[in-house]
Amino acid sequence: MSALDTGVARTVRPASAAEVAVALAACAAAGERVLPVGAGTALAAAGAPEACDVALVLGALQGVVDYSPEDMTLTVLAGTTLDTIRQTLASRAQRLPGLPVNAGTIGGLLACGWTAPEEREAQGTLRERLIGAQVADSTGRVTRSGGRVVKNVTGYDLHRMHVGAGGAFGIFTELTFRLEPEPEHRAHVSLEAPSLEAAREAWRWLRAEGPEAAFVCVRPGPVLAARVEGDEEPAREAALALAAGWGRWGSVSSREPVSPEAPAPGRARLSVSLRAAPSRVLDLFEEVKGAVAYPQSGEVWLDLAGDPDDLTARLRTLARGTYRVHDEAPAFLPPELPRWSADPGALVALAKVKRALDPSGILRPGSYSADALERAAAWFARR
Amino acid sequence: MARAPGIYHITPAAGPRLARSRRAALARTLARVVGEEAVRWREPELLVYDADGLVIEKFWPDLVVLPRTGEEVREVMRFAAREKLPVMARGAGTGLCGGSLAERGGIVISVARLDRVLAIEPEDRLAVVEPGVVNLDLSRAAAAHRLYYAPDPSSQMSSTVGGNLATNAGGPHCLKYGQTHRHILACTFVSAEGEIVRVGDRAPGGPAAELLSVMIGSEGTLGVVTELTVKLLRVPETVRTFLASFETVEAASRAVSDLIAAGIVPAALEMIDHLTIVAVEPYVHVGLPMNAGAALLIELDGPAAGMDRRARQIESMCTARGAMNYREAKDDAERALLWKARKGAFGAMGRIANGFYVMDGVVPRTRLPETLARVGQICEERGLRVANVFHAGDGNLHPNVLFDPDNPAEVSAALEASFEILRTCVALGGSLSGEHGIGNEKREMMGLVFTPDDLEVMRAVKTALDPGEALNPDKIFPTGHEPWRPVPLRAVASGDEGAWI
Numbered sequence: 064m065s066a067l068d069t070g071v072a073r074t075v076r077p078a079s080a081a082e083v084a085v086a087l088a089a090c091a092a093a094g095e096r097v098l099p100v101g102a103g104t105a106l107a108a109a110g111a112p113e114a115c116d117v118a119l120v121l122g123a124l125q126g127v128v129d130y131s132p133e134d135m136t137l138t139v140l141a142g143t144t145l146d147t148i149r150q151t152l153a154s155r156a157q158r159l160p161g162l163p164v165n166a167g168t169i170g171g172l173l174a175c176g177w178t179a180p181e182e183r184e185a186q187g188t189l190r191e192r193l194i195g196a197q198v199a200d201s202t203g204r205v206t207r208s209g210g211r212v213v214k215n216v217t218g219y220d221l222h223r224m225h226v227g228a229g230g231a232f233g234i235f236t237e238l239t240f241r242l243e244p245e246p247e248h249r250a251h252v253s254l255e256a257p258s259l260e261a262a263r264e265a266w267r268w269l270r271a272e273g274p275e276a277a278f279v280c281v282r283p284g285p286v287l288a289a290r291v292e293g294d295e296e297p298a299r300e301a302a303l304a305l306a307a308g309w310g311r312w313g314s315v316s317s318r319e320p321v322s323p324e325a326p327a328p329g330r331a332r333l334s335v336s337l338r339a340a341p342s343r344v345l346d347l348f349e350e351v352k353g354a355v356a357y358p359q360s361g362e363v364w365l366d367l368a369g370d371p372d373d374l375t376a377r378l379r380t381l382a383r384g385t386y387r388v389h390d391e392a393p394a395f396l397p398p399e400l401p402r403w404s405a406d407p408g409a410l411v412a413l414a415k416v417k418r419a420l421d422p423s424g425i426l427r428p429g430s431y432s433a434d435a436l437e438r439a440a441a442w443f444a445r446r
Numbered sequence: 447m448a449r450a451p452g453i454y455h456i457t458p459a460a461g462p463r464l465a466r467s468r469r470a471a472l473a474r475t476l477a478r479v480v481g482e483e484a485v486r487w488r489e490p491e492l493l494v495y496d497a498d499g500l501v502i503e504k505f506w507p508d509l510v511v512l513p514r515t516g517e518e519v520r521e522v523m524r525f526a527a528r529e530k531l532p533v534m535a536r537g538a539g540t541g542l543c544g545g546s547l548a549e550r551g552g553i554v555i556s557v558a559r560l561d562r563v564l565a566i567e568p569e570d571r572l573a574v575v576e577p578g579v580v581n582l583d584l585s586r587a588a589a590a591h592r593l594y595y596a597p598d599p600s601s602q603m604s605s606t607v608g609g610n611l612a613t614n615a616g617g618p619h620c621l622k623y624g625q626t627h628r629h630i631l632a633c634t635f636v637s638a639e640g641e642i643v644r645v646g647d648r649a650p651g652g653p654a655a656e657l658l659s660v661m662i663g664s665e666g667t668l669g670v671v672t673e674l675t676v677k678l679l680r681v682p683e684t685v686r687t688f689l690a691s692f693e694t695v696e697a698a699s700r701a702v703s704d705l706i707a708a709g710i711v712p713a714a715l716e717m718i719d720h721l722t723i724v725a726v727e728p729y730v731h732v733g734l735p736m737n738a739g740a741a742l743l744i745e746l747d748g749p750a751a752g753m754d755r756r757a758r759q760i761e762s763m764c765t766a767r768g769a770m771n772y773r774e775a776k777d778d779a780e781r782a783l784l785w786k787a788r789k790g791a792f793g794a795m796g797r798i799a800n801g802f803y804v805m806d807g808v809v810p811r812t813r814l815p816e817t818l819a820r821v822g823q824i825c826e827e828r829g830l831r832v833a834n835v836f837h838a839g840d841g842n843l844h845p846n847v848l849f850d851p852d853n854p855a856e857v858s859a860a861l862e863a864s865f866e867i868l869r870t871c872v873a874l875g876g877s878l879s880g881e882h883g884i885g886n887e888k889r890e891m892m893g894l895v896f897t898p899d900d901l902e903v904m905r906a907v908k909t910a911l912d913p914g915e916a917l918n919p920d921k922i923f924p925t926g927h928e929p930w931r932p933v934p935l936r937a938v939a940s941g942d943e944g945a946w947i
Contacts, residue, residue: 133703134810134841156709176653188651190659191628198903206900212808214625214840214880216614216663217888217895218922219904223627223659232655233903244709270569274749275680296752340648342569361570361649408643412657412911419910420903431655 071098071118078123080197080205080236087234088203090117091423097201098427099230101142101171112229113428121170124236127151129211135242136194136211141170141235156245160186170235176227184359185277185292186243189226196222197237201421205236213241224416231431232420248295249277250302253288253316254309261312262287263345266358270341273308274301281348281356337363410440462492463551464508472509472529479521484559486510495536495554499601500544500887507534507548512559516634516642516672519555523670523916524640526553532919535666537578537609540601542804543879544886545613545665549920555670557608563587564673570648571678572631577608577671584676593678596623599881600789608671614663616881618714618788621839622747625881627662629677635661635669638912648675660907665883666918668911682747685713686757687775689784690764691738695719695834698740699815701767702838705744706811708763710756714745715839716788719818722833722846723787725794730786735770742838743788791835792846799831799848803860807868809876811841817874821845824866828859842880843871869894884922892924 072095077083090097098106098115102122106112124142131137132155139148145162148169152158161178178188186192195209198221208221225232256262262285269276269289276289287309291301306315337354338361339347347363348356354365367377414436418424424432462469466489473487486492487509496504508531513519526533532552539546548554557578565574568591575584581602585594598617599605605615611633615626623629632646646658661668692698698717705712718726720739727734734741742764746756757774764772775781795802809817818834825832825847836843845867849860868878872894879888892901905923908915 131810131812133706133812135706136810176655178651178653183651187624187628190651191624200903204899204903206903207896208900208904210877210895212810212841212876212880214616214620214808214837214842215877216616216625216879216881216883217877218884218892218900219660219907220614220627220663221660221904221907224655224657226655226659227653228655244711247709267569270571293748294752294756296755297749300751301749336653338647338649338652340567340570340572342567360651361647406644408637408641409645409657411641412637412643412645413655415910416657416907419906 070114072116074118074120076120076123080124080199083119083121083124083199083234083236084203084205086117086119087199087201087426091201091203091425094423094425096425096428097230099174099234101168101174102144102166104165104167105171105175105177113432115428119234121234121236122168124170128237129239132157132242134213135244136213136239137242138195138211138237138239139169140237141173142168143170144168145172152242157242158245159189159192159240160243161189161192169238173226173235173238174229180280180357180360180362180364181278181290184279184357189240190223192240192242193222193226193238194241195239196225196235198222198225198233199236200233201423201425206233209239211239228431229427229429231427231429232417233426246277246292246294246298248298249290249292250298251288251290251317252302252305252309253286253318254313255316256285256287256313259285259345259349265309265312266345268308269305270358274304276301276305276359279357279359281345281358283353285348337365339363405443407440407444410436410443414440460506461489462506462508469508472531476509476511476522476525479525480511480513480518484512484514484518486512495539495548495556498536498539498544498546499542500547500885503544503547503886505548506551507554508551510554510556512556514559516560516636519560519670519672520636520640520642522553522555523636523638527638527640527914527916530914530916532916533670534918535577535608535612535670537606537612538580538601538604540605541609541613541883541885542806543613543883543888545883545918545921547886549886557606557671560608560672561606566591566593566678568593568678571680572648572675573678574673574675575607576673577611578606579608581605581607581610588678589681591678592681594681595629595676596620596679597626597629607674607676611662611671611674612664612666613881613883616837616842618716618745618837620881621715621837622711622713623679627659630658630662630674631677632675633658633661633671634673635671637669638914638916642672643669646675650677663883665885665921667908667921668917670917682713682749684746684748684750684753685781686746686753687781687784688744688757688760688764688772689732689734689741689775689787690744690769690772691723691734691741692764692767692769694739695818696815697767698742699838701742701764701769703812704763704767705760706839708759710746710759712744712839713747714743715837716743717741717834717836717838718788718791719834721798721831722791722794722835725798725833726787726791729794729797730783730790732783732787733771733773734787738770741787743784788835791833795833795846795848798833799850801851801857801860802833802846802848803864805845805847805864805867806842806879806882807845807871807876808840808842808880809871809874811839813874813876814838814841814843817843817870817876818845820870820874821867824863824870828863830856830859830863832863837880840880841876865891886921889920889922890924892922 095116121142124140128138161182163179277292278290344358414433417433469487536546560576561578599615634644831848833846847860849856
């Protein structure tokens with residue numbers, strides 16, 4: 064979906080955090096609903112937005128505010144592209160783990176709550192890496208939480224709450240991250256397992272006795288693939304240990320898995336991510352067929368195609384139990400298949416926070432509108 | 447706007463606010479829910495709950511309840527709401543910022559009896575625990591599966607995981623593994639209205655907006671946590687520990703910069719300064735030169751392969767920066783000894799002063815030498831000595847301002863110095879607290895870091911979830927009251943091996 068497809072009446076392109084706040088205050092006064100837009104590549108990723116009056120395009124908020132390689136911190140404006148960040152850090156052999164290969168802006172990526180699974184198993188999510196942010200809200204305020212130091216317990220960590228909200232509680236204007244050094248060495252091991260049972264055993268062995276893997280995925284075949292990384296010597300040794308261990312279950316190679324590993328936000332097809340505890344992921348993988356499983360991060364990614372009614376019916380069965388529909392939620396999906404926590408109390412609490420931080424309710428109407436949160440809470444409470 | 451400290455005073459421990467007869471009546475009603483033996487209301491029983499790790503500032507609660515289940519916590523919350531009494535959750539009472547003080551009286555909910563490890567699930571690498579589980583006990587319980595709980599605050603032998611969640615606790619190893627927030631998958635809490643709410647998920651790192659991030663570190667101001675689901679990590683195959691001494695803090699800091707520039711991520715990177723060495727060496731006998739300006743403790747963990755190369759690299763980096771001596775622990779006993787130089791620092795303060803005030807500031811790591819110079823200057827200008835202990839890898843410093851508690855002028859000077867030290871940290875791009883929290887101790891200083899708008903937004907979240915300010919009132923946010931000053935600890939007897947920071 065591009066910004067043009069959203070049917071907004073007008074587009075605003077603020078050039079500073081102050082301009083974002085002024086624009087939001089004006090929209091609040093006029094009762095105009097606002098859709099924040101980064102690169103416009105994944106507008107449905109925090110749940111499909113409802114009709115909006117104003118597209119607030121943040122691409123002009125571009126640039127590195129502060130990069131301190133020795134402190135391993137990076138502060139950027141929210142519209143900074145992922146490419147700019149990658150290039151900035153590459154010069155010092157550092158990285159912000161979890162950036163996907165896609166185009167996009169860092170603010171948009173965080174608003175989607177998305178962290179590339181290839182990275183987050185070993186390095187944590189971008190939410191964990193975010194140590195401070197500046198946010199503009201619909202009352203016209205520009206405020207901060209956190210800071211630029213890697214260790215900090217001063218005040219509420221509101222910046223992490225905004226991750227995944229699509230801008231519904233406030234719009235990121237500046238972000239500060241804790242960085243990591245690039246690992247010296249990466250190695251890949253894959254196993255063509257003769258059966259799902261063999262894949263399951265190979266996964267359990269890895270988890271309980273094998274070397275620490277930075278990333279594990281299971282693709283149809285089933286094929287298990289793992290990456291180990293770190294200093295060169297231990298990474299090489301871990302790859303050997305892994306190949307020897309997995310060799311008991313099937314043929315092993317050191318081929319790098321084919322990218323991309325997982326559907327990225329913004330794909331035209333309906334991509335759903337189902338979440339489950341790691342020990343349940345392979346059950347889910349078996350059940351849904353044709354998916355990619357990430358057992359360490361507790362997810363199964365599934366590309367679905369078909370007419371909306373069939374997809375909806377399929378999702379209803381998939382979404383039971385601990386399985387959740389995440390990531391993109393196209394407009395045809397009914398509201399009772401949300402991407403949220405299934406706890407009614409948590410949804411009601413989020414609705415209260417939404418009302419407190421966006422009293423006019425103009426920010427990104429959709430999944431995180433107070434009414435939508437309360438409806439979802441009522442639905443889960445009935446269940 | 448934070449105010450400069452005035453003359454210090456000890457808040458008189460005036461006893462409970464409510465009359466004995468009223469407390470007795472409330473206790474009878476509460477006993478119907480949680481049982482008589484779970485309610486404390488007589489003065490001698492309340493006495494031990496009038497302070498936490500900040501020790502001297504004392505406020506009596508009116509009642510203390512020790513529930514055994516989340517449902518009991520919910521009933522206590524509902525009772526408190528009916529009676530319009532504030533509720534303070536309390537773990538082990540080791541917090542250093544006065545975060546569990548019953549400043550307005552009310553009910554302290556101790557989680558001491560909510561102390562069960564409910565499940566350890568090795569394949570999912572998680573544990574489900576009640577909030578009163580002691581941090582180190584959790585790692586002990588997970589050890590059979592070669593797993594452990596990574597956050598290791600100084601108090602881990604006694605502090606609880608619930609208290610750790612409330613303060614987003616740190617510790618030396620959070621340099622590599624991150625603070626508590628990176629290790630909590632989910633929690634269940636009782637809201638101000640007495641509802642049971644669950645936030646987070648068993649699968650790590652969900653993409654949705656959530657309140658878990660705000661609950662962690664909210665110091666009990668948004669809910670009373672009754673259950674936690676926490677990540678467990680694989681116990682590292684190898685641990686290597688090194689101790690080096692240097693002529694100056696600057697030289698040691700340059701060695702730290704070299705390490706980081708080389709892409710080494712140590713598990714811990716801790717430093718002590720000259721005065722701390724003077725205090726600690728005669729007690730731990732680890733072989734630090736008494737004229738050394740700083741000692742640096744470096745720990746690596748992970749796979750054994752390749753660690754020899756890193757060890758050689760670290761040694762040559764320390765040598766290049768003029769290390770006066772350098773040793774590596776040969777075994778666990780020697781590792782414990784090297785750590786004692788760091789961990790024993792607080793107990794050893796008693797050798798060099800009668801009183802000390804532990805500060806907890808944080809700056810960007812590269813500003814540490816400059817910050818320490820300024821800290822030294824601030825203390826010198828006031829005729830005070832300062833002994834520094836710090837997490838050099840992440841810029842978290844703990845200056846111990848030394849003074850004589852029986853000399854009011856010196857006490858006042860120490861408090862003034864501590865305020866200036868925190869102001870310096872903020873001015874150098876840092877913050878008020880790296881790991882202890884804000885609580886009661888630093889709330890009036892919040893204006894140094896945040897604008898009124900910043901605080902208003904945080905306050906709006908508090909008000910949305912706790913409109914009656916029933917949960918741990920007057921913590922974190924400035925109250926505009928007369929600036930409250932903590933009275934420093936009198937140093938414990940030298941050689942005490944109790945809590946270290």
